[in-house]
Amino acid sequence: MRTTQILLRTGLTAAAAAALPLTLSPSAAARTSGISVSTSGSTVSVTTSACPSNGSSFGNASLLSSGQTSFAQGRQAALSGTSATQSAAWSGVSPGTYTVIVVCQNGTTAGTQSIVVSSPAPSRSPSPSASPSRGVMGGLGGASRDYGTVTLAGGGALVAAGALATAWFLRRRTKPHRP
Numbered sequence: 001m002r003t004t005q006i007l008l009r010t011g012l013t014a015a016a017a018a019a020l021p022l023t024l025s026p027s028a029a030a031r032t033s034g035i036s037v038s039t040s041g042s043t044v045s046v047t048t049s050a051c052p053s054n055g056s057s058f059g060n061a062s063l064l065s066s067g068q069t070s071f072a073q074g075r076q077a078a079l080s081g082t083s084a085t086q087s088a089a090w091s092g093v094s095p096g097t098y099t100v101i102v103v104c105q106n107g108t109t110a111g112t113q114s115i116v117v118s119s120p121a122p123s124r125s126p127s128p129s130a131s132p133s134r135g136v137m138g139g140l141g142g143a144s145r146d147y148g149t150v151t152l153a154g155g156g157a158l159v160a161a162g163a164l165a166t167a168w169f170l171r172r173r174t175k176p177h178r179p
Helices: 002-024 149-174
Strands: 035-040 043-048 059-064 075-078 086-090 096-104 109-117
Touching: 035 096, 035 109, 043 096, 043 109, 059 086, 075 086
Parallel strands: none
Antiparallel strands: 035 043, 043 086, 059 075, 059 096, 096 109
16 A cells, blocks of 8 residues: 555656646747758758748748858858748858758748758878868767757756655655654
8 A cells, every 4th residue: 555655656746747847838849940950061951841932932041150140141042942841052061060040031030950060071091090180079969959948848857856756765764764
């Protein structure tokens, strides 16, 4: 009986912790990026389905380098495609970190996403002492993806639940006479 009560309480606590991020941020799903950015060598391309056509165009996309902050400062490309999917591309992009912003013809922002363009694969050289030109790029694994509010709130809730469970367990362990 006692084990059943503990399991029931633990299950209810876990369910509440899982539902907490959804109640705190109901509009987080609406803020997700409506664009998909990819890179192939020195070419960056963006695809979206969020821009309706006004008859003549869908909108523009801008590729911003690290020092640029506004849409107008970047390399702009017009979106082209169909009413279902629009895309734009930039070629000859040098290695670095960039931000892609898509603004529809009606003035709304379809999305913003950061991307890292790495140098093209080095050609095979006969020299056995060839080394990478940019060295080790440690630390870029988690920093290159922008996690949403729901993911971060869910992770925070799991950490908080773990801390509370640890405190409860240690408290119960130090005083075994407690019910």
